[in-house]
Amino acid sequence: MEGHKFRTQLFINGKWVDPLNGGKKIPVINPSNEETICHILGGSEADVNAAVSAARAAFDVQDGPNAWSTLSGADRAKYIRAISKGVSDKKEMLARLESLDCGKPHREAQLDLDDVAGCFEYYAGLCEGLDARQDENIKVADDRFKSVVQLAPLGVVASIIPWNYPLLMAAWKVAPALAAGCTVVLKPSEVTPLTALEFAQIVSDAGVPPGVFNVVNGYGPDVGGPLTRHPEVDKIAFTGSVPTGSTVMKEASATIKNVTLELGGKSPIVVFDDADLTDAVEWIMFGIFWTNGQICSATSRLLVQEGIADRLLKRLAEEAKKIHVGDPFSPQDPSIGPLVNETQYKKVLSYIEKGKKEGGRVLTGGKRPDSISKGYFVEPTVFVDVKEDHTIWKEEIFGPVLSVMTFKTEEEAIRLANNSIYGLGAAVLSKDEQRTKRFAKAFRAGIVWVNCSQPAFYQCPWGGMKQSGIGRELGTYGLDNYLEVKQVTTYNVKESGQWGWYIKSKIQE
Numbered sequence: 001m002e003g004h005k006f007r008t009q010l011f012i013n014g015k016w017v018d019p020l021n022g023g024k025k026i027p028v029i030n031p032s033n034e035e036t037i038c039h040i041l042g043g044s045e046a047d048v049n050a051a052v053s054a055a056r057a058a059f060d061v062q063d064g065p066n067a068w069s070t071l072s073g074a075d076r077a078k079y080i081r082a083i084s085k086g087v088s089d090k091k092e093m094l095a096r097l098e099s100l101d102c103g104k105p106h107r108e109a110q111l112d113l114d115d116v117a118g119c120f121e122y123y124a125g126l127c128e129g130l131d132a133r134q135d136e137n138i139k140v141a142d143d144r145f146k147s148v149v150q151l152a153p154l155g156v157v158a159s160i161i162p163w164n165y166p167l168l169m170a171a172w173k174v175a176p177a178l179a180a181g182c183t184v185v186l187k188p189s190e191v192t193p194l195t196a197l198e199f200a201q202i203v204s205d206a207g208v209p210p211g212v213f214n215v216v217n218g219y220g221p222d223v224g225g226p227l228t229r230h231p232e233v234d235k236i237a238f239t240g241s242v243p244t245g246s247t248v249m250k251e252a253s254a255t256i257k258n259v260t261l262e263l264g265g266k267s268p269i270v271v272f273d274d275a276d277l278t279d280a281v282e283w284i285m286f287g288i289f290w291t292n293g294q295i296c297s298a299t300s301r302l303l304v305q306e307g308i309a310d311r312l313l314k315r316l317a318e319e320a321k322k323i324h325v326g327d328p329f330s331p332q333d334p335s336i337g338p339l340v341n342e343t344q345y346k347k348v349l350s351y352i353e354k355g356k357k358e359g360g361r362v363l364t365g366g367k368r369p370d371s372i373s374k375g376y377f378v379e380p381t382v383f384v385d386v387k388e389d390h391t392i393w394k395e396e397i398f399g400p401v402l403s404v405m406t407f408k409t410e411e412e413a414i415r416l417a418n419n420s421i422y423g424l425g426a427a428v429l430s431k432d433e434q435r436t437k438r439f440a441k442a443f444r445a446g447i448v449w450v451n452c453s454q455p456a457f458y459q460c461p462w463g464g465m466k467q468s469g470i471g472r473e474l475g476t477y478g479l480d481n482y483l484e485v486k487q488v489t490t491y492n493v494k495e496s497g498q499w500g501w502y503i504k505s506k507i508q509e
Helices: 045-060 073-089 091-102 106-133 166-180 194-205 220-229 242-253 277-293 306-322 342-357 410-418 433-442 475-480
Strands: 010-012 015-017 024-030 035-042 136-138 145-153 156-160 183-187 213-215 235-239 258-262 268-271 301-305 361-364 381-384 401-407 425-429 447-450 483-491
Touching: 010 045, 010 194, 024 091, 035 194, 045 156, 045 183, 045 213, 045 220, 073 091, 073 106, 073 166, 073 194, 091 106, 091 166, 091 194, 106 166, 106 475, 156 166, 156 220, 166 183, 166 194, 166 235, 166 475, 183 220, 194 213, 220 235, 220 242, 235 242, 242 258, 268 277, 268 410, 277 306, 277 401, 277 425, 301 306, 301 410, 306 361, 306 381, 306 401, 342 361, 342 401, 401 410, 410 433, 425 433, 433 447
Parallel strands: 156 183, 156 235, 183 213, 235 258, 268 301, 268 425, 301 401, 381 401, 425 447
Antiparallel strands: 010 015, 010 213, 024 035, 136 145, 145 483, 361 381
């Protein structure tokens, strides 16, 4: 992006600042050509403390022009709609930045930015609806009392986001948090921080009071750890790996923080003999090759019924070979770009080698394209002859690698599908409506797709079972994640001395 001035500082209390202790220079790499885009400044515990202090002070403001947590939902919604418009106005710039630092094909990044703006608009609507939800009356057994329910913002939120959907994952957390009246400290991935930093300026331009939204760049141990341990942080919203999620839970437990975790997955896609062949191949590919295969919900385990297996796999191999792999900005409009960095590239290739050693057979792909010498590119890869105990069947690869097994019966398919430590997503493809209903009920997963794979809507709950996470994001569930339920009970007897438990006669004043 020639001529673009990249934001590299921290955003704390409404200002762009350098790290307090000088900070670390963190390179941001273009995965398409392995060249450095820029260097950002990474913070430390001192910067986390400053950001959390700013967020706490902003949350505690009760009235005046800088109030946030005490505003009506209707008033907060105006700011959130302004953020949505700011994202829409800068859509093309933000989409290009996402493709630049995470390797996402440009057309996919553009769709992501539409979802970011839509997510803020959606939560602006729910924010307005909060006013009507306040002081809901509860009928209690004793008429001398009146009880109502109030919804109060949780407080200071630490949002820790991954590198595969840099701004969309931020939106999933920040939009409902702001709508609820919380204040936020965002830690973007140090691998893909560029759009989060631009977003901070959008929030500022929308007029959101200082301290309500803060961004601290940095490595996990320098910033993520201090955030999760900080005693003034009330809630942690984290998306990332299972091991890191486990660490977040342990560190949050010291001060009993509210935690939402959206973690890994190894989602199955079950295809029956009666499925439409063309649609099945399309959804299989969309489920594993979208976003370069770097999706926690990717349907990376294909279970195909024996009667259709040969025809389906032949067509799948043919179509996968047609997918262009290349620069996200290529005029050929590639369907797969590079993996996000060298670490992920080497990890995916190591899984492919392990799959071969354990007896799996590469039907197509399995390497860097012969025509590309630089960048972290991997061909769309399909493994057959996979066994249930193979590593590539059990572990999350986070790349464009599909593992295939066959099955005979529904019972076998359900057992294989559910035999995983993960439970984020699951898909079933069949023309039999009763069968798809049985599978939707039987899947041990938080998200079920019927005759499709991967569509995600900000109006619908998102989250997993088992080791795929705790809690739900998006929809009304996402907003409620950031609200405390408060009971307010009033004793309505006006005449003095009527309770009479300890005091039997009226005290003379």
